[in-house]
Amino acid sequence: MVQASRDAAFVEFDRVQKSYDGQTLVVKDLNLSIPKGEFLTMLGPSGSGKTTCLMMLAGFETATHGEIRISGRNINDVPPHKRGIGMVFQNYALFPHMSVAENLAFPLEVRKMDRAEREAKVKRALDMVQMGQFANRRPAQLSGGQQQRIALARALVFEPELVLMDEPLGALDKQLREHMQFEIKHIADNLGITVVYVTHDQTEALTMSDRVAVFNDGRIQQLAPPDELYEAPVNSFVAQFIGENNTLEGIVTVMDQNRCVVRLDSGDEIDAKPVNVARVGDRTKVSIRPERVEFNKSRLQPGAHTLRARVEEFIYMGDMFRTRLSVAGNDEFIIKSRNAPDQTRLQPGQEIEIGWLPEDCRALDAA
Amino acid sequence: MALPIYASTGQRLWHYAFRIICGLILFYLIAPLLVIIPLSFNAQDFFTFTPEMLRLDPAGYSLEHYRDFFTNPDWQGPLWNSLAIAPVATLIAVALGTLAAVGLSQAHVPFKGAIMAILISPMIVPLIISAAGMYFFYSRIGLQGTYWGVVLAHAALGIPFVIITVTATLVGFDKSLTRAAASLGAGPARTFRKVQMPLILPGVVSGALFAFITSFDEVVVVLFMGAAGQKTLPWQMFIGLREQISPTILAAATVLIALSVLLLGTLELLRRRSERLRGLTPV
Amino acid sequence: MADATISGGMPTGREARPVTSGPMLAADGTPLRASLARSLRRQKLRALLLIAPLLLFILVTFVLPIGDMLLRSVQNGIVADTLPRTVAALSQDASEVPGEPVFDALYTDLVIAEEYKRHTQLGTRLNYESGGASSLFRGTGRAVGRFETSIYADQLRDADPAFDDSAQWAAWMADPGNRDALPQTADAYDAWATLTTEVHGDDPAEEDVGDFVYAALYRDLAAGSRPPAMPAVDVSGFETVTAKELFIDDDDAWGEPAIWNTLRAFAPRVTPGYYLNAVDLQMTPDGIAPRAEGDRIYVQLFIRTMVMSMLITASCILLGYPVAYLLASLPMRSANLLMILVLLPFWTSLLVRTSAWKVLLQQQGVINDLLVWVGVIGNDGRLVMINNQTGTIIAMTHILLPFMILPLYSVMKGIPPSFVRAAKSLGANDWTAFWRVYFPQSVPGIGAGSILVFILSIGYYITPELVGGTKGVFISNRIAYHISDSLNWGLAAALGTILLAMVLLLYWAYDKLVGIDNVKLGG
Numbered sequence A: 001m002v003q004a005s006r007d008a009a010f011v012e013f014d015r016v017q018k019s020y021d022g023q024t025l026v027v028k029d030l031n032l033s034i035p036k037g038e039f040l041t042m043l044g045p046s047g048s049g050k051t052t053c054l055m056m057l058a059g060f061e062t063a064t065h066g067e068i069r070i071s072g073r074n075i076n077d078v079p080p081h082k083r084g085i086g087m088v089f090q091n092y093a094l095f096p097h098m099s100v101a102e103n104l105a106f107p108l109e110v111r112k113m114d115r116a117e118r119e120a121k122v123k124r125a126l127d128m129v130q131m132g133q134f135a136n137r138r139p140a141q142l143s144g145g146q147q148q149r150i151a152l153a154r155a156l157v158f159e160p161e162l163v164l165m166d167e168p169l170g171a172l173d174k175q176l177r178e179h180m181q182f183e184i185k186h187i188a189d190n191l192g193i194t195v196v197y198v199t200h201d202q203t204e205a206l207t208m209s210d211r212v213a214v215f216n217d218g219r220i221q222q223l224a225p226p227d228e229l230y231e232a233p234v235n236s237f238v239a240q241f242i243g244e245n246n247t248l249e250g251i252v253t254v255m256d257q258n259r260c261v262v263r264l265d266s267g268d269e270i271d272a273k274p275v276n277v278a279r280v281g282d283r284t285k286v287s288i289r290p291e292r293v294e295f296n297k298s299r300l301q302p303g304a305h306t307l308r309a310r311v312e313e314f315i316y317m318g319d320m321f322r323t324r325l326s327v328a329g330n331d332e333f334i335i336k337s338r339n340a341p342d343q344t345r346l347q348p349g350q351e352i353e354i355g356w357l358p359e360d361c362r363a364l365d366a367a
Numbered sequence B: 001m002a003l004p005i006y007a008s009t010g011q012r013l014w015h016y017a018f019r020i021i022c023g024l025i026l027f028y029l030i031a032p033l034l035v036i037i038p039l040s041f042n043a044q045d046f047f048t049f050t051p052e053m054l055r056l057d058p059a060g061y062s063l064e065h066y067r068d069f070f071t072n073p074d075w076q077g078p079l080w081n082s083l084a085i086a087p088v089a090t091l092i093a094v095a096l097g098t099l100a101a102v103g104l105s106q107a108h109v110p111f112k113g114a115i116m117a118i119l120i121s122p123m124i125v126p127l128i129i130s131a132a133g134m135y136f137f138y139s140r141i142g143l144q145g146t147y148w149g150v151v152l153a154h155a156a157l158g159i160p161f162v163i164i165t166v167t168a169t170l171v172g173f174d175k176s177l178t179r180a181a182a183s184l185g186a187g188p189a190r191t192f193r194k195v196q197m198p199l200i201l202p203g204v205v206s207g208a209l210f211a212f213i214t215s216f217d218e219v220v221v222v223l224f225m226g227a228a229g230q231k232t233l234p235w236q237m238f239i240g241l242r243e244q245i246s247p248t249i250l251a252a253a254t255v256l257i258a259l260s261v262l263l264l265g266t267l268e269l270l271r272r273r274s275e276r277l278r279g280l281t282p283v
Numbered sequence C: 001m002a003d004a005t006i007s008g009g010m011p012t013g014r015e016a017r018p019v020t021s022g023p024m025l026a027a028d029g030t031p032l033r034a035s036l037a038r039s040l041r042r043q044k045l046r047a048l049l050l051i052a053p054l055l056l057f058i059l060v061t062f063v064l065p066i067g068d069m070l071l072r073s074v075q076n077g078i079v080a081d082t083l084p085r086t087v088a089a090l091s092q093d094a095s096e097v098p099g100e101p102v103f104d105a106l107y108t109d110l111v112i113a114e115e116y117k118r119h120t121q122l123g124t125r126l127n128y129e130s131g132g133a134s135s136l137f138r139g140t141g142r143a144v145g146r147f148e149t150s151i152y153a154d155q156l157r158d159a160d161p162a163f164d165d166s167a168q169w170a171a172w173m174a175d176p177g178n179r180d181a182l183p184q185t186a187d188a189y190d191a192w193a194t195l196t197t198e199v200h201g202d203d204p205a206e207e208d209v210g211d212f213v214y215a216a217l218y219r220d221l222a223a224g225s226r227p228p229a230m231p232a233v234d235v236s237g238f239e240t241v242t243a244k245e246l247f248i249d250d251d252d253a254w255g256e257p258a259i260w261n262t263l264r265a266f267a268p269r270v271t272p273g274y275y276l277n278a279v280d281l282q283m284t285p286d287g288i289a290p291r292a293e294g295d296r297i298y299v300q301l302f303i304r305t306m307v308m309s310m311l312i313t314a315s316c317i318l319l320g321y322p323v324a325y326l327l328a329s330l331p332m333r334s335a336n337l338l339m340i341l342v343l344l345p346f347w348t349s350l351l352v353r354t355s356a357w358k359v360l361l362q363q364q365g366v367i368n369d370l371l372v373w374v375g376v377i378g379n380d381g382r383l384v385m386i387n388n389q390t391g392t393i394i395a396m397t398h399i400l401l402p403f404m405i406l407p408l409y410s411v412m413k414g415i416p417p418s419f420v421r422a423a424k425s426l427g428a429n430d431w432t433a434f435w436r437v438y439f440p441q442s443v444p445g446i447g448a449g450s451i452l453v454f455i456l457s458i459g460y461y462i463t464p465e466l467v468g469g470t471k472g473v474f475i476s477n478r479i480a481y482h483i484s485d486s487l488n489w490g491l492a493a494a495l496g497t498i499l500l501a502m503v504l505l506l507y508w509a510y511d512k513l514v515g516i517d518n519v520k521l522g523g
């Protein structure tokens, strides 16, 4: 679905900049196009400008420069209430002086819908989030999760094509959060709406999204589907930010099309896939996921470079084993292995040799 | 600050002494008001308790002074003047003040500090100076000694209170609520009417009460600004106190105390209501 | 690879940061600040639009009047407006008692002022500065109409009957040649014509021309002027009188330097005179000097106002602190109950509270009765507690106490009890824990409350007026006196401006200390 309609951009950020104080840019040159029906997540550390982007899209902040378009139309000068964008706020922003039903009826009243139709829609929206029996409660009489559902229902009840959510699950406990992740994704898919979702929880981003935009320092560092983001990070920020990651630093000594050799600071040489290095002599950080490291020599390709490692710590995690190694001067090197019957349990102090497939080891920028 | 069981004799003594001191101070605060009330029922024209009153003899008490207050045109005229001036001044102060407080609470207000200082200044500038300035200026433009002159002056004096109370309510106002309303399609006017106003109403009403009482109690400015036709209740009391002090003043004072009890009660109810509403907003 | 539509190739973290020197530029090359200002313009405009009506209202109904008062404290048009010719002539004449031309001008001015009845106002005004001016102007004003200047009119009419014809005068004075040749006459005639129309409602072409116009004409002719369109008259043989002699004959004071010094000092339209007066100084020919011993009242009054305000502030701290402490440490429910005792007086009319004190403090009042009854004092030893400073301090402390308790309470409420507990757990006794830990944290509350109480009390008028007698009044009472009784508005404005400056200084301090937007109003 996403692939099919990619050309017809629904929401577009075109060279958007934002500054609050006239001195620093909080959003620097943002370009992003979102096709209809996509579930796009903005992920990034605190202060990276995610909320700011969302607020510009919703119309509560003005871009200092650049254009934001919906369906090809520049909306810079459209006031928020005429944009028709549904929004779920982090603190829900339910009107405390109105009942649940009145909260939901509000956007319909604004649109001058007649009473019967309004009631039907409110009921349908409440049923959708399984809150039918709470119509007459005040928001304060609901639990956090229930308020969250009402906020979602209110954002959807007037059938907007685009819904923005700013950390809607931030205030919920882990279990409820996981449940609601599933529910939101499910509803969004069913209704076929476009969702721009903001979070700084990477699991949430990876499980819910069609694509994830990783933000840092006011820029999109990478925009990709979750698997690609995890397996093929384009720079060391993304690699470190998404999932667990081992890094080793060194200098490129041999450079091929799809393969390069990196001499680590310890003197050892390893194979890697060049991603963010241009030529021999560049400094680089190589990145390897813990579950892609192999210490069983029989499973390595013949002729592959290997490194000597000493086991520092062994942690039993139930379904997984997590082992901390000291490798090439880095004693925070983690490897993960599945708890299978034939799996070896490494002992602290043990000396082993580790290696990996060259394509799993990505030579990135040195930043 | 309950006394712990291990307290020493000295601590005990101080504990009770402190409470007695506080009791005396609170007594000092409230006693003058409490003394006025029984004195206003004095059957005679004395300003102190007569022996009959102390004996609780019914003959020592009467409603004489209240009768005078409610029938004598010397008091009725001023009472109605006060009631004609204060509500209009309050209306002006609240309407303009609320609007401005909403404006001031927005994110980007140029010269916010200076504007705020100007708007609060009528509360800070000594009344005699405000009165002098207004007297000179309003005489020039022909408003001195007119109903509207007094109303405008009182509205100006009441505005700081409206600004302060409404701004305080708006500080606690969750901005995402107005944003939510906008995202649901409500324009600025509807957002204000349906979302913001109901929530800041307690602040607006308490600001209105302050503005009302400011005008209703005000005497310095009206002394200078008003003519005989605008003589207000405080003015009449002021004259009464300065010249021929008549016991009807005590009846008038008691009526005003009743009014302030009423206002205080209203304010307390509002406070509870707004606390309840705030309790409702999820954090 | 990712299809990130990120312009400028692959961003690689930190090194992608633009290297800037000078002002930050937006993508289109305009300075970032300007570009930000543009995008915020609408929001700013909207906020200002909401504030504008009120701001305008306050500016017109409040700030403008205050500004008007400030102007009044230095404005001094009365000498220059009433005696314009004299002021002009005086500027040419530096002698102690000026010469003839000044007296001629004064004659013309005073005749006109007398017609407009303005000379008495001027006398009253100058009397503030120099005693006797009022009666001098009143007396001479009455006499100036009978000065023997009519001899000029008579002699001119004798010389040519045309000088008796009002219509002819009007024609002469419409002729530009005549006006150029006879400057004093033209000026005097114009003033006469105006006042004839304005004051008497008559037509100048039909009324007898005033004597002072003839006197002016004589002076012009005697100076050698030859008007082109007027019968030639030889004035060399005319009988003369000198204005100077006439004035001094009427009142010797005109021959003394005193009145002339005063007139010179107050001739400019802007004067520091009111301010000097407000701090017990005056302008003399030798510069600024203190007033006579008996006339020095304002500095003392300012000092008294300050001292009494400080006393009141101190009593408020003394009485307010324990109560606020008690309220802050009691459980919410009982604190709210006791709070009513603080808030009820706060909400009660100022006049009600002042009446209460008047009733309580009188010699035949409740407190004295009680003391006599208890036997503390004898019936003939009743205490005088009203119409003096004691009365003012007792009543005003009562009235302002809530303004101390409320900010103190809100500060104390914000001091977590854990601090004192921590101090005690570290071995401090109650005393040390209070003074070393609790008290310092409550000082901002004392500061806020004190400034508020001081600001309010320094400008108080009603209570001192009613219970202060003569010794317990404040500067405000004096200002009120000058506005409504002595009518010396300029001095009232100057005193008010000084008071205002003091208050604004405190207001500024309050803003720095507490912030205006942090003012809380009980409950």
Ligand SMILES: Nc1ncnc2c1ncn2[C@@H]1O[C@H](COP(=O)(O)OP(=O)(O)OP(=O)(O)O)[C@@H](O)[C@H]1O
Binding pocket: A020, A021, A026, A044, A045, A046, A047, A048, A049, A050, A051, A052, A053, A200
């Ligand atoms: N109203 C504002 N005025 C000034 N600066 C602001 C404002 N709002 C945000 N900022 C600044 O802009 C930057 C980006 O803020 P933003 O809220 O967009 O971050 P975020 O990515 O949403 O962070 P979080 O994950 O913590 O919500 C921050 O440095 C923040 O301090």
Ligand SMILES: [Mg+2]
Binding pocket: A050, A051, A052
């Ligand atoms: Mg955010």
